[in-house]
Amino acid sequence: MQRNLLLGVEAIGQAAVDAGISGVYAYPGTPSTEITEYIQHNQTARERNIHREWSVNEKTALEAALGMSYAGKRTIACMKHVGLNVAADVLMNMAITGINGGLVITVADDPSQHSSQNEQDSRYYGKFAMIPVFEPSSQQEAYDMTYDAFEFSEKTGLPVMMRIPTRLAHSRAGVVQKTVQEENKLKLPENKNQFILLPAYGRKYYQSLLDKQSWLTELSEKSVYNEYFEGKDKSLGIICCGITYNYLMENYPHNNCHYPVVKITQYPVPKSMLTKLEKECDELLVVEEGYPVVEELLTDFFGKGTKVSGRLDGTLPRRGELNPDHLAKALGKEQENTIAIPDTLVGRPPSLCAGCGHQDTYIALNEIIAEAGAGRVFADIGCYTLGALPPFNTVNTCVDMGASITMAKGAADAGLSPVFAVIGDSTFTHSGITGLLDCVIEKTNINIIIVDNETVAMTGGQDSSAKGRIEKICEGVGVNPEHVRLFVPLKKNHEEIVNIIREEVAFNGVSVIIGRRECVQRIAKMKKLNKAKKQA
Template identity: 35%
Template sequence: MVMREYLLGNAAIARGILEAGARVVASYPGTPASEVVEILAPLAKKYDLHVEWSVNEKAALEVAIGSSWTGMRAAAVMKHVGLNVAADPFMTLAYTGVRGGLVVIVSDDPFCYSSQNEQDSRRYAQFACIPCLDPADPQEARDMTIYAFELSEELELPVLLRSTTRVSHARADVEVGQPKETRATPQFLKNPARWVALPAHARPRHSVLLEKQDAIKSALEKSPWNQLVLQGRSELGVIASGISSLYAEEAIKQLEAEADISFLRIGTFPPPEGLCSEFIRHVSKVMVIEELEPVLEEYVERVARVHNPDIEILGKRSGHIPREGELDPYIVRNAIADMASLPLVEPPSQSLREAAAILPPRPPALCPGCGHRAAYYAMREAFGTDAIFPSDIGCYTLAVDMGTIDTCLCMGSSITIGCGIRFSGEERDICCSIGDSTFLHTGLPGLLNAVYNKAKITVAILDNSTTAMTGHQPHPGTGVTASGDKTKSVSFEALARALGADFVETVDPYNVKATIETFKRARDYQGLSVVIVKRACVINERRAGIMRKPFMVNENCTGCRECVEFGCPAIEFDGDSARINSLCTGCGVCAQICPNDAIEMVK
């Protein structure tokens, strides 16, 4: 009997991991990939599966590698920029290879919905000379995940499964099977010539990797996710990959009454040379459609030089397909219509663009009662607006309009960028802000670097006891594992002191005066200072049943707007005075910053 479930794309990937019989799954949370582990974690004990939130993506991949080297199947899950963090083991792993199937699951983010760039992870697969699978929908995401483990073991190489935001967060009816419950017995087999990446060992292992390239091509040539549909009378063709292939297929059906267009759908990288060459010989003009980088287009150009040098190739290089952002059915439909000299259609999003021109902007904001807002307010009061404020990746960057976030580059960069600014000769005060999970991810080396090189900066660790931005996942500072088991909770104070910081103070941002005074002492300290601003995430507090009485504006309000400019969504300006709405969580910070005692707790 066929079983079907209505699944999120990431849930389909999680299902594929279960059905493939993986033993270890490790990840660091990052949108759009977070749900894979969130779905697997509650099932870990039932299926004898080790699921963990690792401290960062490098650690996650190395945990998965260790499992694979015992002969067990394993997966490392991360967002695209996480692969940058894991790149060191990722590249050398292609040399050493694997025993148990190892799948690196990466979700790219076209249009930067929740990321600082929109890099294309297929480039990493090219760089490492390993196979890459590019699912177009949740069904393929599940099927390709299972196949990726099989292919990994067949080739003894890691396999990259590259999803995108649209695939990871789409929902579809997915045909599923039963989770695999029988596994081999784990055993690490000592083999220094393979597992110890010394130069003398790496050179022959590189040769082994290069010799496997023909086997990779042969395996993917037979893949069911590469499909060729030739139209006998057509000189026009479309080659597409990933979710773009669904858009292209839909557009070709819409235009079939007016034009015969051959179609080649690609789901694997490297693409199948046999199908590509057959397709290229059949048409005189081809459009290559893919999101982000022209990876497929470059491959088509190379094949065309051999099999049809006169073919006209359209795509990103010709300007027909944008190289940045997310594609959609209208972009793809109009690009194909343009190639076929057919009328274009106006996308309905035009009306949204017109509406955006007249609607007031609504930038993302910190939650009502968020301790980060109070921390940044106190930081600004203590350091002044002329100070320099390097910041980091996390929900606290939503406070960018408060004037206390001047830089944000990548995970853990705030402290080291602050060091560079100081060492360049900049004399203004520098206060870096970094979240608790981000500090554990890649902030520790930065703080050690600052201590070692005597940087006079202040580091504010914003500890809200969760990885809030990606869905409130636990981290080593929370005392809870991914599976909900209690574990040791690390102390940020102890970590900072162990790394050599002498000035370390902890403060509750809900106490505004104390927080301002703490930041002033940190500012004036002649050396590196660390301020740990500790207040649990207000969302988690409410989930735990912690409720406070709300506040209200009384008759003392003069309309000075001091509280409104604080930026809390619970505070509005109604005519001549402020008003506190039902979003109030009772943090009481606004009452402390009001110069007229016009805000008080509801009695």
């Protein structure tokens, strides 16, 4: 059988195409970005011309996906874990409406926060919305489970969440593919009121969602992806969720784990398997990537029942991604006599690229901050967040997408003056425009610097929804055109940049200052792509 070397995210993209999706909806976010990029370049996806453009944010993406499902077609929405916060409104409510065409939401969590503000666990959202969650343990399972998830979604009438951690998203392995299915035909929902959540309908649909829960548990118990492995030594029963199963088995190279093990890759948890394990074993160890979701469920509140260990009792670390060594330690198989890291080694944090325009902006802004005083630069999510680190040390906040403008506004409301918001072009269209409207309505004294590198840079140079639209958006929202200023972030323009900022600081009202120069990485990427196109 032919195996293709695919990243976990690519396996999901391939499976979605093979399962006959008519569209992918997503906003870039590490570690989820490459699912959509893979589909964008996939030949079948191109031939079928399925929807594969980037959405403005995760909320618009998931809502559009629901619309495609309404029309009877299969669709996948992709985002990073914090992206689901943005789309949480539609997630919670689409669980109530249910779906028509199969709908899969892939959420890539980032334990250890390799590229994120937090390490929240999307399984809680799955539980919150009461929808099935799939958590594959390998690239092949990522493919197989995604391929099956659309049918599962149509069978249960619910959206299915596919949850993967960074380590599976960005690890490659050989994957065997299945046959390519036809797309669904256009078909409106049989119940014409299915998607109307007026309270009277909503109550009925919520009851139906509640009624489905025991069936979902039954389906988990019967699922081929949840497995019970017998073991002779009943002093301990081990529950492994998703990829943590691999970390356990890495410690038993000849597949000779002597403890009984339950491997969970489909939620709600398979109750009968866990009941059997608890009955057979003296103690339980729960191993899961992210938050102690299952451990909390099984831990006995009054301490009278079976002892459950895991991340909560310190057997495993409470925070950060797991690895085979954590399991080795928990099982008393710790590797000794490893070579120590020499003291000479120092850290190497990420930094802005050589030639990046953000540097010129921060050098200029620092000159103004030296006059105005520190502690007034509210930044946002993107490469420019690195302005918080030396040598710039310009940035004072980075919380969530769009929070630069709104936090700066709140600080201005509190009496801080002047205030600066620093936001990227794509972050501005993602979640900055509504905050700008707040400022315009209240005539807030704020200086918003849009660092426009004409791409979504941090995630690898995707097309930005803001490109060519920023001035018109700002003026349309109501910013006085005289206070929409433009500069080119280059060393030679330093004086000009400082002067523009200084002039806008002097103005009491909403100023938008745009620093526009294309990302150096994006330029290199496009050059490479064009060269490849020419050769082809």
